[in-house]
Amino acid sequence: MDSKGNFPKREERVPYGRAIPNEPPKKTTKKSKKKLSPYRQKYNAQHNIKPVKRKKMPKRAMPVKNRRLLTLIISILAVVLLFLVIFRQNGKEVFIGETSMGIIKDKSVTAESLTDLLTTQLTQEVGASVKINETLEIKPVHISKSREKDVYQMDSLTPLLRQKVTYLVEAAAITVDGQDVIIVANQAVADEVFTEVQSEYIPEDETRDVTASFEGNVQVQLKYVDPSVIVAKENAVQTLKKGTKVEKTYTVQPGDALYKIAAQFDMTQDELKAMNADKIPSNGNIMVGWELKVMAEQPMVSVRTEETVILTEVQERKTVYQQDATKNKGYQKVTEAGKDGQKEVTKKIIRVNNEIVSEEIVSEKTTVEPVDEIIVQGTK
Numbered sequence: 001m002d003s004k005g006n007f008p009k010r011e012e013r014v015p016y017g018r019a020i021p022n023e024p025p026k027k028t029t030k031k032s033k034k035k036l037s038p039y040r041q042k043y044n045a046q047h048n049i050k051p052v053k054r055k056k057m058p059k060r061a062m063p064v065k066n067r068r069l070l071t072l073i074i075s076i077l078a079v080v081l082l083f084l085v086i087f088r089q090n091g092k093e094v095f096i097g098e099t100s101m102g103i104i105k106d107k108s109v110t111a112e113s114l115t116d117l118l119t120t121q122l123t124q125e126v127g128a129s130v131k132i133n134e135t136l137e138i139k140p141v142h143i144s145k146s147r148e149k150d151v152y153q154m155d156s157l158t159p160l161l162r163q164k165v166t167y168l169v170e171a172a173a174i175t176v177d178g179q180d181v182i183i184v185a186n187q188a189v190a191d192e193v194f195t196e197v198q199s200e201y202i203p204e205d206e207t208r209d210v211t212a213s214f215e216g217n218v219q220v221q222l223k224y225v226d227p228s229v230i231v232a233k234e235n236a237v238q239t240l241k242k243g244t245k246v247e248k249t250y251t252v253q254p255g256d257a258l259y260k261i262a263a264q265f266d267m268t269q270d271e272l273k274a275m276n277a278d279k280i281p282s283n284g285n286i287m288v289g290w291e292l293k294v295m296a297e298q299p300m301v302s303v304r305t306e307e308t309v310i311l312t313e314v315q316e317r318k319t320v321y322q323q324d325a326t327k328n329k330g331y332q333k334v335t336e337a338g339k340d341g342q343k344e345v346t347k348k349i350i351r352v353n354n355e356i357v358s359e360e361i362v363s364e365k366t367t368v369e370p371v372d373e374i375i376v377q378g379t380k
Contacts, residue, residue, distance in 0.1 A: 168224035215302035243300035315341035327378025338373030
């Protein structure tokens, strides 16, 4: 409707909300400000709070030099990432010395844990503690297609390692004066060997109180050795009993002959003659009392036995002489026959390889008192 109250023509009418035809759009240069609430407007007016105008920071363009540097860094990171993806270390290669045994994917496996695993398995197989000689080494590696055939599971790799490694076994070394003479499986076997060697010098009579031990420094030391040097119990007993041959002197006894002496010391007659060429004549006749050189077996260990024996011995009667002045000289008469007594003697006898080396009287006790013999002699 115009100022005169007339409605516009139909073709000049504009729908509600649309722009007027041929009228250029209005440009708004300022953004509409957010209106404050009436309460905030009243509060700002009371406290003289004025709106703060924020300064617009001008946009700075990045220098060309920095853009090039950023591009270079991004390119390098991309190359490194690509390299890591293609050549990443996704496996562990197991070595025994310089020999590669295979690759495993288990990242938790270390050289120490793998060594412990092999040691445990070998200990169960052998039945004794073992020590592996070789050093196991594990190195990170990238599993390429060409190396996929070398990848193993732990269950299939460990048998290969057990076949490849060598090891020492804990065993019992029997030493004499600090020198190893024989090696057996363990301490229990060594104790059995000692018992059998000593039993030869202990009488079967259970009533006799005999204890046995070794002369000298005989010990058992546990050490790791090559399994091939361990011997059976029977062989160890024989070795300790037999020992070595040493030169000794033998005194010819009645009834001896050259062949008997040679057989006694496991020698030939020619060997015996050669050792005593300055004494034995060509005909081989020998005489009682001669001292001949012989080769006698010296046990590798000497057994010392101590035996306590109780012996009953005669306690002889004493003779007492009484003088009788009423009788002529030369007169002698037994007035009391007397009687021997008895005593119980406890002795400690020490033998080395069944030869007595000492006897010691521990105690004596009279069981039957002796009766003195009395003889009267004349003095007139």
